[in-house]
Amino acid sequence: MTIHRKAAASALAIAALLISAVGAHGKPAIADPLVRADTSFSRFALNQVTDPKVIGRLVNEQDCTETAIDCEWQDSAGVRHIIFGEAVAIKIINAAEVGNRDIAALNIGTARARPEVMARVRAFLPEIAIDCLEPGQAGEGDGISSCGGSFKPDGWIKLLFGPDNRLTFVRIDAFQGN
Template identity: 40%
Template sequence: MNRRPILSIAAPIALLGLSAGAAGAQQGATLPTTADTAGAFADTARAPDPTASVTSATCDGDVEYCPSGAQLRVDRSFSGYPIDSRAADAGSGLRPIDDEPCIPDEGCERRDAAGVRHFLYGDGADDLRVMIKTVEASEFEGRPIGALDIGTARDQSEVMARVRRFLPDVAFDCDPSLVSGNVGPVECGATLNPGWVEIGFDHDGRLLRVRFDGYQFI
């Protein structure tokens, strides 16, 4: 099955806190800021190693998006609309958050019935695909978060304990030198394959948002 090229992740482009170079690469595109949806991280972020191996029963050599087992588990925990799937296939399951039009090469957000935000991007209106999933903790007040099996946890220690139980073979760290600013002033993150996860907290250790990037696409 042929897919459009997935660009190299060897040199992530900073799209949040736009640098001059990144702004040029996006030609002034305005991306949503509520969920910090962008196609790449700053150099300090946890982008995956482009030389890392990818293993999955679904990989047959012809599929360019070839997620690891851990990534598939993360993907399913956020929503039933997989990374790299066509938005058109979701039908009315992904609803506009606002009334803004979706400009394919700038991207837009859609929300599912549970409230999970899905950032869509593509080569054209018929090729919009799910690229990023984000959970805003403020939109899940009083109810559990399915992503990463966070449930009703909101304090950093409990959130990370649950996340590490959900993904025991994935190394999460909360190194303050690796804060990208995408999800909060305090961040914990992990590299998947070929994507990555970031979990953001405020300075008091309260959960702000959880973000899952499927792969480098800008």
């Protein structure tokens, strides 16, 4: 092999390593799948103390002076944040509220049909086993299917699809609540 070929082969190997370390949007990939998933929803990290007023507007309660699990704070991208104690515990996206806009969470983008959404989510989180339950098995209501997976040591994601097999909700939880 000539010096030029060796240099080219080395350059290609370095490029391949760089590409594998970079996510879909040209940002460095985050190794920990829970952190990667969490960050894809919003900058307000799960399990971190956060002043809910910094997140955005209160969307579902009149009085949230005492941080309550029933209070949802929505950021400018439409992600609802639920605080437990003083830390972010749950993040939810209602696909109807977002409409056709890009959903950064789990790299969903503009996909809404279940096969495309699940292909994107599985590609974004290849380390996580994601299983789906069909309507009648999911326990989410008539015609609703559910797909989800768990992170180690804690945390999980859930995606709900309506009777038309289109995305309705995306959710990430910091821990399993009782």
